[in-house]
Amino acid sequence: MLYPMSPKVAELKRKLESFMDRNIYPNEERFYREAEELGPWKVYPVVEELKPLARAEGLWNLFLPDSRHGAGLTNLEYAPLCEVMGRSHLAPEVFNCSAPDTGNMEVLERYGTEKDKERWLKPLLAGEIRSCFAMTEPAVASSDATNIESSIVRDGDHYVINGRKWYTTNATDPRCKICIFMGKTDPDNADRHKQQSMILVPMGTPGVEVKRPLPVFGFYGVPDRASEVVFTDVRVPKENMLLGEGRGFEIAQGRLGPGRIHHCMRLIGLSERTLEKMCRRVRSRVAFGKPVSEQTVTQERIAEARIMIEQARLLTLNAAYAMDTVGNKVAKAEIAMIKVAVPNMACQIIDWAIQAHGGGGTSNDFGLTQAYATARLLRLADGPDEVHRNQIARFELKKYSNA
Structure with a gap:
């Protein structure tokens, strides 16, 4: 591995995966049902039931580099944990690691007064508001x-x-x-x-x-x-x-850097989960006399998906390393690159998975439509692809300003 996990992170990842197996995946159907039946104006009971369990296991505020309130992890250390949480829409809030609360907590921690922190940051860290x-x-x-x-x-x-x-x-x-x-x-x-x-x-x-x-x-x-x-x-x-x-842009840049990379980390997890669903589906279905998994077009898509995920992960880990070592401002190009690459990667893989599921892939039964909504949204949220591509191009052209 280019970026090996420390024993601390490896243990947190093991605990997180165990929690996902025991509490998150079995409750996803209930989560989507509550979201549909109760609507966006209500609290979903399943989330509130699982939060105390996550907190009791020490899987809480893992995103926060401040060790007084969080796990004290760097961006690079947080990446594999955030990826695991990204495998399910239910997971991030259960661990108090969901947007926009994470970014807002970081803003309050950096720029808020002691009064602000007591009134707003403290209950946010506790998952109470x-x-x-x-x-x-x-x-x-x-x-x-x-x-x-x-x-x-x-x-x-x-x-x-x-x-x-x-x-x-x-x-x-x-x-x-x-x-x-x-x-x-x-x-x-x-x-x-x-x-x-x-x-x-x-x-x-x-x-x-x-x-x-x-x-x-x-x-x-x-x-x-x-x-x-x-x-x-x-x-x-x-x-x-x-x-x-007059300091709004300054705050925004400090806030959006971690937010953008967290979105990418989660999307890598969602893409891994989607590829798993695709592989299981095509192995279980027969068309034109042989398993769909033996169709060449299917194998090509699976291979391309694996390559794309690995590329996106390495690019994201590189951005995390740059943020940790030279700071968000210097790492602007690395952040911009993943913000373009990862959502586009996820959209393509989810689209292939929908195709592999046939008509059922367009329903809500397999979680693929929800996954696509997330991935497609993130080609716009925190800056659209076009803005980030222009920024990357300017950084590149600047290297040749004296040529």
């Missing part, structure tokens, strides 16, 4: 975050917030108590990257209205609780400003 992150807007092309139009205006000892956001994950969850909101405090600043700020908005503040859940390929609540939220003359204390006015 959830949070949301409000950045994307329906009225502008939010792939360019400088387009964001929501306003944050100082009024004495308060800020007044106005804006319409969507794809605000978690907002419909009744446990969602705090929002990290991105808007403009200085829209006329010549530096477009210093116009924005981030501020904490308690969800119970007057003027915050969760308008509706947004389906992802028809799924409400799975893979996430995407939501549209309107903020109308929302007043919060000036102390709720994170880091200071």
